[in-house]
Amino acid sequence: MELIITEKNNAARRIAEILSNGDATTTQRNGVNVYEWGLTTCVGLSGHVVGVDFPEEYSDWRDVEPVELIDADIVKSPTQQNIVRTLRQLAREADEATIATDYDREGELIGKEAYELIREETDAPVKRVRFSSITEREVKNAFDEPDDIDFDLAAAGEARQVIDLVWGAALTRFLSLSARQLGQDFISVGRVQSPTLKLIVDREREIEAFDPEDYWELFADLAKDGEAFEAQYFYDDDGSEAERIWNEADADDAHDRLREATSAEVTSVRRRTRTDNPPAPFNTTAFISAAGSLGYSAQRAMSIAEELYTTGYITYPRTDNTVYPDDLDPEELLGEFTMTHEFGDDAESLLDRDDIEPTEGDDETTDHPPIHPTGAVPDRDELDEDEWDVYELVVRRFFATVAESATWEHLRVVAAAGDCQLKATGKRLLEPGYHDVYPYSSASESFLPAVEEGDALDVTDVELEAKQTQPPRRYGQSRLIQQMEDMGIGTKATRHNVIEKLYDRGYIESDPPRPTALAEAVVEAAEEFADLVVSEEMTAQLEADMSAIANGEATLDDVTEESREMLDRVFEELRDSREAIGDHLQESLKADRRLGPCPESDHDLLVRQSRQGSYFVGCDGFPECRYTLPLPSTGEPLVLEETCEDHGLNHVKMLAGRDTFVHGCPQCKADEADDTEDEVIGLCPDCGDEHEGNLAIKKLRSGSRLVGCTRYPDCDYSLPLPRRGDIEITDDYCDEHDLPELVVHSGDDPWELGCPICNYREYQARQAVDDLEDLDGVGPATAERLETAGVSEPADLRDVDPDVLATEIQGVSAGQIRDWISQLPDVDPGEDDDPDGDSEEGDRDLVESANPADEPAESD
16 A cells, blocks of 8 residues: 655645546544555644653653753653554555655654654655646656655755754743743744844834924925916935925025916926836745735734645745746646636736746745646635635736736926926836736836927916925834845745744834834843844744755754853853843833823722733722722723823723723723713513513623623523614613614614513524534635534634644634634623623623732732
């Protein structure tokens, strides 16, 4: 029996389909899909199924000094027990094996891990096949010409694993222990992560340090025969045409002269044509940049691209190459699109060209071609909306690279008025060229009327604009990845993941990324006490060393030993500064959680978290001051820059996926609840007949509203109400529950909520998540991949680790999985579910759990 091992299950399914001509059958071993046809078996891994770690005796953070990790042994152990068990069983039955993992450093290492597991069971020969797209032609050609495992390339991947483990674990433990931040709130440090974070922090420093300068610009509206256009004042500044006037008196003088002028004379008209060449083929960085312009994060763009690769629609998306290989036939590939509705006309028009010569970029490598579509063209309904967007982007980029150049005509007009020089420019697209097939690049035109030298123009309006120079912009994700590439930080396969980790670990927020106070504190501490931690030279050198391993110019042991020596030097610098670093980090950790002054002490109020995980507002002076305020129990609080005029407290936003909302000032919310009388609307259905309990509209101190029993806590019956809007109690009553119908006034159109009990039943029905496809962003294909990974219904998501599950499902990120989990109801429908996440009991529990006595000592 021949055993084929791929990197993931969906790749195994696709390759089995190709090699078996659709005849493969699917069975399961240990919960793992196995594909069989004839005398061949194919199984997919889940990325790395073997991980590196320290021996068990190093696992207790408090009992092991971080510096001890530098020279600790590294052990390998299975991370996916069921897959490893299945691979071992199949290896014992195999006469030969073929490794068909992705062809890059990481894929080669995964293949080597599989090879070592196979070797523990059998001496059967092991081959390696490599391909850049999972298409019938490439896969069959690869299996016709197998090769050997590249152990040098795999060793380079293993060196990265070991170095990242040692650096990350030792420094993370040191900083976290110093700042007394343990558990889920540990302070993460990484070999690539930290220099990347410094890039973001340094740009924020430039923005904050920027000192704006005042300047003025002067514009005039000119017209010929009623056709108006705008021209800008300029003056000679040592031979250059300057538009910004740096002296206000000079600006006022020029403004006065232009206002007095009624006409302007055209002194120069210059026309020229410019060739606009098509773009180069996509490499990973250029692809991420283009996808970013469509609104996709780097992580999301790569997840989608990986899925499109695995299903055979595009080539491998991790590549530095910008030159198509010689065996790519552009005409043949274009021909595959001629019969499609979406691309047929454009493909035909390109095939009509006399000479099809693709563009080339500056980078040519031999591992993978640039990213381009394969000849397998999906139907529109086979992909979800995001997948289609990205697929069309890749297709049209290929079209652009084989299209003609565009031609523009540029027109420059100079006129004189009141001893002032004015200029205007326009441009017109003469030959659209590649813009016809690639609508993602700017092709906007600006027109000027036909004028000639000596023409007299009317001056119809003059405007002087006062402006200021602007600070540099924050790096967008694609620009940040480009910076990382230019500086040698990370690799094409890891850069987008690094940015995602910075978001996940609370170091950056918003988009474009902005560093949090914690991020700035970590970078400041590293710069002051151990600059090598955030040095791009260090991580770039190690990346170069790993490339040397891949090229056979260095060994894994040499490079990992060198990295340990570097880390030793870092700890020499850190050793005497532990207390100072801890104090600095602790104070900075509070900055992102600080709201403003406590009304009962000289300290500040902070957003805090109880042992039970709920968030509340508590005083930094605890235990001397025990002042607290509740926060909503749904979402994670984010402190906003906006402050309350009455209390001086920052407003709070609750991040809860689709249900994210601005809570506002916590003190205002609590005061409003204290000042609001309950409005009785009828008998409680649970205890009204027996104990004369009534239902009343209540406003909670956390900002939520509900219909609850007046006998609470003896009766905890409650129904949720919308958080915002004025509630009107009408004279119309529900026949079934004898409760008044409610109307919520919020915005222009009132919301007829009706009977609160009936409304809640309808809400539960709407919110029911019975099938995977009820979740936003889960289509049939994604649901199938989730089921293959063991998630057959929404409730199964509650028990998964998003980071682990993301490694098992091609094209799905950990962030997406967290979003799906956030869409699950807090409890099963029919129980005390609450769309705002705040029942009265939940609010009461929140206040009780907010007791500072429950706070862990290390968070103070």
